[in-house]
Amino acid sequence: MCDAFIPLLQLSDSPRIVNVSSFMGQLKNLLNEWAKGILSDTENLTEERIDQVINQLLNDLKEDTVKTKDWAKVMSAYVVSKAGLNGYTRILAKKHPEFRVNSVCPGFVKTDMNFKTGVLSVEEGASSPVRLALLPHRESPSGCFFDRKQVSEF
Template identity: 60%
Template structure:
């Protein structure tokens, strides 16, 4: 069971990249962190790396697939039994919703023009990036409410800014912060997938580059605002960590993972009474 003075955090998909670095930085700040990964072997390997940094006493590994509701429920039960409360949730799990064509995968190098999108990949992307984060928040709200300083940090992207969505109907819904609901976000995603399957992304004003990824992050940003309004005692924000060298962009970013993780960690460690329901690009406040 939790010690009253200790703080506990969860970081999803944290066996590498920004997620791993968020774990390292939070643990270095004295927080007990639950490092999660879909693949148990990779998660345990990540834990071993932290042992070399003498941080393993601050980190616990647990297998978690955010696209699987049963996996999330099992994980929530583990937190309740093991720690009794949760202070920080970092929703970091995310996929690009694209794949590289065979020539690129064979070694021709990372080329944005060679990325392949289809409706199946788009659905998987929305399920992981948006619905995974939403399920995590909904399932863990009860243990977060036991904290004296609950924090939710949603890792987003500048690609999710509403300026990238030219569809007036969808943009209008997502901009209307006062009247946003989960059901309205669901409807936007349903129409996006329908238009994707019909091949009408361009005609209907949806993003055409990393389409599902961009829309999933716009949905996540909207959900951040919904949650912040619903739980005013929480500090809930979303953040674009910047262009970080990670697998999702073929390591073409300009920031290191250490630099990229610093802004989510800043939001996770904000003092009580700090702003909530906002979008940050790195450490700067941004419009949605």
Template identity: 50%
Template sequence: MQPDGEEVWNEIETQSFELAEQCIKTNYYGVRGMVEALTPLLQLSDSARIINVTSKLGLLKNIPNGRVKGLLNDVESLTGDRIDEILKEFLKDFKEGLLKTKGWPTQLSAYTVAKAAMNAYTRILAKRYPNFHANCVSPGYCKTDLSANTGYFTAAEGAEGAVRLALLPDGGPSGFCFLQKEMLTYF
């Protein structure tokens, strides 16, 4: 039997270290691993696209820690190793109960940090592979089992932004974050 939306949200909002670690592994390292596994195939394409699904929660304005925000926003010197260091620091602070003290988000903290890390990684990809189109998109708050069907958009409406990015002509934007169909000028 599938859990209902309320049970899912209760589990998501429960912030244990183990769940935070799992969230980071899924929402950042899972994406990164998949992209790295598929990159050799994408390099064979004349019009490679990487579209990472993000959330408005992953925008840097949701991370109070100014140093971390600055590091994730500095695409010129940002590396995958630097993101790894930031995530290790987050998990250490989480485990020690120092989220608020160290300037991390306190609500849905692991999800927020994982999505911010993924957004930054997407910008690294755009720089590393200039022939690719690497972007991230937030589908918005969609009516799904995860949201207990309380979202504003249908799943089909939420998917429109990702599909649109996948079908962009060559020469389109790369290294950007989109909120549905709107290209954001900030991360």
């Protein structure tokens, strides 16, 4: 979807992309060393390399070898999808230095996905992505991961 909007964003004097991610997508939650190595290699990270990691996870899911390949402690598909999104954020930021491209974990929000067990309301969760989208362009970092309002490690 980002690629489809790039031409429109280029018309703006302050183009930005805010990807909604999760703290679960931080590389410390990815236990598979092969996948972690690919996603942490920022100099050589490409969309194709992210696809390679995701396709390997899908293959391991089909073969029921996810646990033996030690992808993550819980919710492997979620962890890998969010880690991939965070990697894609870095790629886009590097590819479009005139943009501000970041990913953000909105916090543990009460959603259907977690059966409303989150601690933040939807409105509270929305505040972090909206804040990033509205920061003054010149003062905004790019290629970062935010845990709510703080820059955090990928």
